[in-house]
Amino acid sequence: MSTSESEDSTGLLRTVLPPNQVDRVFDFCGENGWKLLALGAVVGALPPLLGLEQGYYMTVVSEMYLFAILALSWDLVGGQTGYPSFGNMAFFGLGAYVTAILVKDFAVAFPVALIAAGLLALLFAALIGAVVLRLRGHYFAIATLGVLLAAQQISRNLDITGGASGKILLQVPSGTVFYYLFFGVLIAEMALIYYLSNTRFGFILNAIRDDEEKATAMGFNTTYYKTAAWMLAALFTGVAGGTYSLFNTFIDPQTAYNGAWNVELIAMALLGGSGTVAGPVIGAFGLHTLIEFVETAFVGWQLVLLGGAVIVTVIGFPEGVVGTLREYASEMAYYERGGMAAVDSGEDTEVTADE
Amino acid sequence: MAVTQFVVNGLLVGALFAAVAVGFALIWGVVDIINLAHGEMVMLGGYTSYWVLSLITGNAEGSPALFLVTVPAAIGVLYVVGYALQRTLVSRVIGTDIFLTLLVTFGISIAIQQLAIQAWSANPRSIQVSFADPSLVAAGLVIPKMKLIAFVGAILLTVALYVFLQRTRTGRAIRAVSQNPEAAALVGIDVEHTRAVTFGVSSAIAGGVGAFIATILNIQPQMGLIYTLKSFVIVVFGGVGSIPGALVGGLLLGSVEELTAGFVSSQWTLAVSFTLLIVLLVVKPNGLFGEGAEQ
Numbered sequence: 001m002s003t004s005e006s007e008d009s010t011g012l013l014r015t016v017l018p019p020n021q022v023d024r025v026f027d028f029c030g031e032n033g034w035k036l037l038a039l040g041a042v043v044g045a046l047p048p049l050l051g052l053e054q055g056y057y058m059t060v061v062s063e064m065y066l067f068a069i070l071a072l073s074w075d076l077v078g079g080q081t082g083y084p085s086f087g088n089m090a091f092f093g094l095g096a097y098v099t100a101i102l103v104k105d106f107a108v109a110f111p112v113a114l115i116a117a118g119l120l121a122l123l124f125a126a127l128i129g130a131v132v133l134r135l136r137g138h139y140f141a142i143a144t145l146g147v148l149l150a151a152q153q154i155s156r157n158l159d160i161t162g163g164a165s166g167k168i169l170l171q172v173p174s175g176t177v178f179y180y181l182f183f184g185v186l187i188a189e190m191a192l193i194y195y196l197s198n199t200r201f202g203f204i205l206n207a208i209r210d211d212e213e214k215a216t217a218m219g220f221n222t223t224y225y226k227t228a229a230w231m232l233a234a235l236f237t238g239v240a241g242g243t244y245s246l247f248n249t250f251i252d253p254q255t256a257y258n259g260a261w262n263v264e265l266i267a268m269a270l271l272g273g274s275g276t277v278a279g280p281v282i283g284a285f286g287l288h289t290l291i292e293f294v295e296t297a298f299v300g301w302q303l304v305l306l307g308g309a310v311i312v313t314v315i316g317f318p319e320g321v322v323g324t325l326r327e328y329a330s331e332m333a334y335y336e337r338g339g340m341a342a343v344d345s346g347e348d349t350e351v352t353a354d355e
Numbered sequence: 356m357a358v359t360q361f362v363v364n365g366l367l368v369g370a371l372f373a374a375v376a377v378g379f380a381l382i383w384g385v386v387d388i389i390n391l392a393h394g395e396m397v398m399l400g401g402y403t404s405y406w407v408l409s410l411i412t413g414n415a416e417g418s419p420a421l422f423l424v425t426v427p428a429a430i431g432v433l434y435v436v437g438y439a440l441q442r443t444l445v446s447r448v449i450g451t452d453i454f455l456t457l458l459v460t461f462g463i464s465i466a467i468q469q470l471a472i473q474a475w476s477a478n479p480r481s482i483q484v485s486f487a488d489p490s491l492v493a494a495g496l497v498i499p500k501m502k503l504i505a506f507v508g509a510i511l512l513t514v515a516l517y518v519f520l521q522r523t524r525t526g527r528a529i530r531a532v533s534q535n536p537e538a539a540a541l542v543g544i545d546v547e548h549t550r551a552v553t554f555g556v557s558s559a560i561a562g563g564v565g566a567f568i569a570t571i572l573n574i575q576p577q578m579g580l581i582y583t584l585k586s587f588v589i590v591v592f593g594g595v596g597s598i599p600g601a602l603v604g605g606l607l608l609g610s611v612e613e614l615t616a617g618f619v620s621s622q623w624t625l626a627v628s629f630t631l632l633i634v635l636l637v638v639k640p641n642g643l644f645g646e647g648a649e650q
Binding site for chain 2: 078084086131132134135138139142143145146147149150153156157259260266267270300301303304306307308309310311314315318
């Protein structure tokens with residue numbers, strides 16, 4: 001990659017959006033994370049209060065929150081801990097089925113069923129995690145995909161899950177309830193992960209991602225930490241799944257254990273910037289809006305777009321929006337320091353892309 | 356008696372799984388990529404054969420000889436597809452994070468799958484070969500003729516690959532790149548080209564098997580992922596980079612599936628395969644025949 005070329009192409013961008021400004025935004029966000037989160041919580045809580053209740057757009061926004069929860073949960077293990085799972089939707093499906101069965105067949109109250117769904121997903125994660133978290137790389141990814149597909153097949157063959165035809169749920173709360181439920185879970189998860197990312201727990205997760213053997217050598221029980229992160233992700237994914245089953249009023253093996261969604265949420269986390277709190281949420285909002293648009297404009301092509309988006313993201317900018325911006329911002333610091341900066345930053349970019 | 360019949364059925368189907376898995380193992384061993392779009396190559400091969408036969412006869416029916424003519428077409432088309440995929444997309448992520456390579460091939464898989472649905476609809480199709488009935492009966496065992504042809508075809512493809520890798524110049528180049536890309540480049544091997552050829556050969560075999568699968572089972576755009584995962588089970592079982600291991604693994608997986616279908620229910624075969632996958636990964640991640648593959 002020649003440096004002069006990249007300098008030319010970013011020349012206009014530099015005048016419109018100076019990197020030091022971006023850097024300042026990052027500093028600001030870093031210092032005021034909690035305030036920004038509170039502000040987001042207030043803004044997000046407003047629409048139903050202002051009279052927007054049902055309808056297409058509220059559904060789309062609720063789904064955006066849902067995907068943000070899923071992407072953030074995936075990122076806790078995939079981005080922060082370095083265990084990219086292709087089977088997160090197994091927890092989603094489990095949560096969805098537990099809630100649907102409890103509400104429909106056992107007439108359990110929805111909130112109770114939701115808690116049960118979360119806890120069962122947690123338990124399932126503990127069991128599965130004990131097995132699959134021993135694997136790394138290719139083996140971990142494929143094993144989790146196997147878990148997802150095995151779960152799908154099992155739910156297709158059991159009577160209690162309604163087999164291949166699934167379950168239809170008719171008595172469901174209004175759209176506003178789901179809006180707040182998805183939103184509340186999302187804010188809670190963002191707050192938790194943001195808090196954790198500045199604690200010992202969060203640092204150890206990152207250490208596991210960077211070099212698990214060194215982390216072990218430093219005396220951390222990595223199995224404990226990665227299993228804890230995995231269970232936490234499962235808890236949120238399970239609750240999201242439980243909420244989704246009633247939100248969607250219908251659940252079957254194909255929607256509950258949806259492999260394409262699993263790729264979608266990975267793409268969201270990557271696109272936004274994995275390993276950060278804001279990244280997966282930004283990616284989820286952006287990609288879901290895009291997919292929703294394609295879905296209405298060109299019916300049937302949304303998954304082609306998804307595949308394309310994944311390929312472009314991975315090849316084009318694997319650091320995602322947040323990562324790329326951060327790099328862009330820090331590049332300026334090099335320029336301000338001195339002449340050789342251009343070369344340095346060029347190498348720096350390649351090194352991070354290779355990791 | 357029933358057990359023998361199930362095992363025979365399993366071996367007949369298992370050879371097809373093995374031939375798919377061999378290509379999967381080849382890419383894994385040489386390019387160090389788990390090609391999640393490998394099953395899509397099987398699917399595309401099936402459709403190529405289907406459409407070529409439709410072009411010749413007007414509908415997807417024909418004599419065995421006519422069908423066998425379409426197999427090289429599937430192999431040729433898929434070689435080009437595989438070569439192009441490696442050259443344009445996959446080569447860009449070689450050497451980066453494992454996870455990124457998985458994601459790119461998964462992206463390719465989804466895109467091909469959905470384009471196939473758009474082009475050919477999601478309905479299952481199959482090739483009717485005119486002599487299919489009656490089946491051969493030997494010592495009380497029923498062997499459908501087409502399954503036997505598919506079995507022989509799959510074994511031939513697997514053996515052909517083995518011979519190609521061991522005996523030809525290109526095969527030696529592929530093995531050299533697999534062992535040490537830098538050293539291979541030093542002795543004058545075009546590494547990029549060799550990797551693309553590997554991808555092409557692997558896809559071509561998958562495509563040829565896809566043509567056989569179209570005659571004994573059926574083909575539909577979303578069939579790919581299952582074949583990819585079965586390949587993974589087989590490769591994990593047989594060990595990365597071992598063709599005999601993959602062959603044994605494939606025959607064994609076929610038998611296990613048919614036995615499950617026979618004694619429990621055909622609905623449970625996939626659940627059993629995937630559970631077997633997870634168990635194998637944990638118990639024997641290096642395979643029974645693998646030479647200590649690194650994780």
